Amino acid sequence: MHKIRAAITGVQGYVPDYILTNKELETMVDTTDEWITSRTGIRERRILKGKDQGTSVMGIEAVKGLLKKTNTDPKEIDLLICATVTPDMQFPATANIIADAVGAINAFNYDINAACSGFIYSLVTASKFIESGAYKKVIVVGADKMSSIIDYTDRATCIIFGDGAGAVLLEPNTDGYGIMDAILKSDGSGAQYLHQKAGGSRRPASYDTVYRREHFVYQEGQAVFKFAVTNMAEVSAEVMERNHLKPQDIAWLVPHQANKRIIEATAQRMQLPEEKVMLNIHKYGNTTSGTIPLCLWEYESKLKRGDNLILSAFGGGFTWGAVYVRWAYDGLK
Numbered sequence: 025m026h027k028i029r030a031a032i033t034g035v036q037g038y039v040p041d042y043i044l045t046n047k048e049l050e051t052m053v054d055t056t057d058e059w060i061t062s063r064t065g066i067r068e069r070r071i072l073k074g075k076d077q078g079t080s081v082m083g084i085e086a087v088k089g090l091l092k093k094t095n096t097d098p099k100e101i102d103l104l105i106c107a108t109v110t111p112d113m114q115f116p117a118t119a120n121i122i123a124d125a126v127g128a129i130n131a132f133n134y135d136i137n138a139a140c141s142g143f144i145y146s147l148v149t150a151s152k153f154i155e156s157g158a159y160k161k162v163i164v165v166g167a168d169k170m171s172s173i174i175d176y177t178d179r180a181t182c183i184i185f186g187d188g189a190g191a192v193l194l195e196p197n198t199d200g201y202g203i204m205d206a207i208l209k210s211d212g213s214g215a216q217y218l219h220q221k222a223g224g225s226r227r228p229a230s231y232d233t234v235y236r237r238e239h240f241v242y243q244e245g246q247a248v249f250k251f252a253v254t255n256m257a258e259v260s261a262e263v264m265e266r267n268h269l270k271p272q273d274i275a276w277l278v279p280h281q282a283n284k285r286i287i288e289a290t291a292q293r294m295q296l297p298e299e300k301v302m303l304n305i306h307k308y309g310n311t312t313s314g315t316i317p318l319c320l321w322e323y324e325s326k327l328k329r330g331d332n333l334i335l336s337a338f339g340g341g342f343t344w345g346a347v348y349v350r351w352a353y354d355g356l357k
C-alpha cells in the first residue's frame with residue numbers, strides 16, 4: 025500500500041453557447057483572423073451572455089455535471105475550492121455560491137486567486153487536505169468569465185480571452201495514483217505587466233476609474249510572453265527531472281492555453297511530440313482558471329489509468345508551476 029494521494033476521479037467542463045469568432049472580432053477592432061490565428065492559435069472563444077450571469081453560472085453547471093457523472097451525493101463533499109479572478113462579487117466567495125447551488129451543504133468553500141495558475145494552485149492545495157487523511161471528497165473548480173473584465177476596444181487583449189469552467193473531483197488513493205509532485209512559483213514583481221488597475225481596495229470603483237477604463241485587464245503582452253515561455257517550459261522540465269521522468273514516460277502535457285507558441289515552446293523543452301499535448305485553445309481561447317480542467321474534460325476518453333500527465337501553467341502575479349499526476353482511471357467512466 026502506498027501513502028495517501030489525491031487522485032482525480034472525475035472531470036467535467038462547461039462552456040457557454042455563444043461563440044465569438046475571429047471574424048466577428050474583425051468587425052469590433054482593427055484585427056484579422058489571420059493575425060489572431062498565426063500569433064495565438066485562437067479561432068474562436070465562448071462568451072457568457074445575459075443579465076446577472078456571473079462566473080458561478082458556469083461553475084455550477086460544471087459541478088452539477090461532475091456530481092452526476094461520478095454518482096456523488098453533494099452532501100458528501102467536504103471542501104469546494106474555486107479558482108477564479110472573476111468572482112461573482114468581491115465577497116462572498118464564488119465557491120460558496122457554487123456549493124450552495126449544487127447542495128454541497130456539508131462542504132467548506134473558498135476561492136483562490138492565482139490568475140492563470142489558479143487551477144493548479146487550487147489542485148495542489150486541495151490535494152494536501154486529502155493527503156492529510158482528514159478529507160475524502162474535494163472538488164476543485166476553475167472558472168472565469170473573462171469577458172466581464174475585457175476591454176472590447178483593445179485589440180491586444182480582447183482577442184485572447186474567453187469564458188468557461190471545469191471541475192474535478194479528488195478522492196484518496198493508496199494504489200500509487202494521483203497527484204505525485206508539484207512545483208509552484210510566484211514573483212510579485214511581475215504584477216506591473218499584467219493586472220487590473222481598479223476595483224480593488226487601492227482604487228475602488230469611481231466615475232473616474234470607469235471613465236479611464238481601469239476595470240479591464242491591463243497586459244504588456246510581449247513582456248508576459250517572454251516570462252511565460254521561459255518559466256512554463258523550465259518548471260515543466262524541472263518537475264520531470266525531479267521525478268526521473270523521460271519524455272517517453274509522459275503520456276500528456278496539459279498546458280495552460282494562453283498562446284499556442286508558449287505551448288509549443290514548453291513541449292519542445294520537454295522533448296514531447298505534439299500528439300502528446302492537449303490543445304483546445306483554437307476553440308476556447310484563454311479561459312484563465314478554466315483552461316486545464318477543460319482540456320482534461322475534452323481528452324478524458326483518451327486517458328488511461330497509469331498515464332503520466334504534466335499540468336503546467338503561467339499567469340498573472342506572476343504565478344506559475346507544474347504538477348505531476350498519475351491518472352487514476354480509464355477513459356470515460
Ligand code: UT7
Nearest residue numbers: 054055056059140179180183245246248249252282283339
Ligand atoms: O494567460 C496569462 C498570461 N498571458 C499570456 O501568456 C499572454 C502572452 N502574450 C501573448 O500571447 C502575445 O504577446 C500577444 C498575443 C498578446 C501579442 O502577440 P505579439 O506577437 O507579442 O504581438 P505584439 O504585442 O508584439 O504586437 C506586434 C504588432 C504590434 O504592431 P506594431 O507596433 O508592430 O505596428 C501590435 O500593435 O501587432 C499589433 N497587434 C495586432 N495586430 C492585429 C496587437 N494586437 C493585434 C491584433 N490584431 N489583435
